[in-house]
Amino acid sequence: MIRLGVNVDHVATVRQARRVDVPDPVEAALLAEAAGADGITVHLREDRRHIQERDVRILRQRLHTKLNLEMAVTPAMLAFAEDVRPDDACFVPEKREELTTEGGLDVVSHRQKIREGTQRLQSLAVRVSLFVDPETAQIEASRDAGAHAVEIHTGAYCNALSVEREKQLQAILEASKLAQSLGLEVHGGHGLNYDNVLAIAQIPEMAELNIGHSIIARAIIVGIEQAVREMKDLLSKAKE
Numbered sequence: 253m254i255r256l257g258v259n260v261d262h263v264a265t266v267r268q269a270r271r272v273d274v275p276d277p278v279e280a281a282l283l284a285e286a287a288g289a290d291g292i293t294v295h296l297r298e299d300r301r302h303i304q305e306r307d308v309r310i311l312r313q314r315l316h317t318k319l320n321l322e323m324a325v326t327p328a329m330l331a332f333a334e335d336v337r338p339d340d341a342c343f344v345p346e347k348r349e350e351l352t353t354e355g356g357l358d359v360v361s362h363r364q365k366i367r368e369g370t371q372r373l374q375s376l377a378v379r380v381s382l383f384v385d386p387e388t389a390q391i392e393a394s395r396d397a398g399a400h401a402v403e404i405h406t407g408a409y410c411n412a413l414s415v416e417r418e419k420q421l422q423a424i425l426e427a428s429k430l431a432q433s434l435g436l437e438v439h440g441g442h443g444l445n446y447d448n449v450l451a452i453a454q455i456p457e458m459a460e461l462n463i464g465h466s467i468i469a470r471a472i473i474v475g476i477e478q479a480v481r482e483m484k485d486l487l488s489k490a491k492e
């Protein structure tokens with residue numbers, strides 16, 4: 253079955269709103285695991301607006317599944333990742349502030365830097381995925397960079413309606429096929445929720461989805477264990 257990585261960044265967003273120590277993203281992550289999450293994802297941003305370095309270090313010690321660290325490809329973040337050694341690292345664009353206009357990593361233009369970063373982490377047995385738009389050139393460049401996986405940016409699909417949404421889905425389908433044919437594992441993420449996830453989860457090549465905001469939003473209403481179970485149930489229907 254497709255793996256579900258639960259991104260707990262926004263538990264930390266609520267904590268940082270008051271600069272106190274609750275809610276604790278580590279506690280949320282452990283409950284998410286107990287409810288069936290196959291991994292936990294966090295994004296340590298340059299501005300530290302939600303997840304803090306300490307959270308990542310504690311998660312590294314306490315998780316039972318796997319830790320996926322989303323990170324910019326900067327010297328500081330590479331040094332941090334080398335020190336913490338998450339199971340997986342996902343390279344994302346450095347300034348990813350806007351929700352609707354943001355894109356994936358431009359692997360084509362930053363080939364050398366991304367290849368070097370990938371090699372540094374993979375030599376320490378950290379699997380690297382590159383967060384890219386569903387575009388042929390970016391997928392091919394990801395293979396050239398030596399990445400283990402691509403995480404295909406699903407944001408444009410999630411934001412689109414009707415015909416445009418079909419077009420975006422088609423692009424993700426084709427990018428997934430291409431990526432797998434090049435030996436890359438295929439992941440997806442960004443903007444996925446309980447209403448739009450099924451079509452993405454049904455893509456045969458899709459091995460892992462990383463989902464944050466919708467699960468944490470639902471968790472506020474029904475609790476994180478229930479929110480994770482509901483998403484897992486949807487994913488289990490996708491590949492029946």
Ligand code: PXP
Nearest residue numbers: 383441442443444462463464465
């Ligand atoms: N995948 C990547 C690479 C991301 O940067 C994010 C957002 O941090 C997600 C997945 C999760 O996105 P969302 O919170 O919209 O589910």
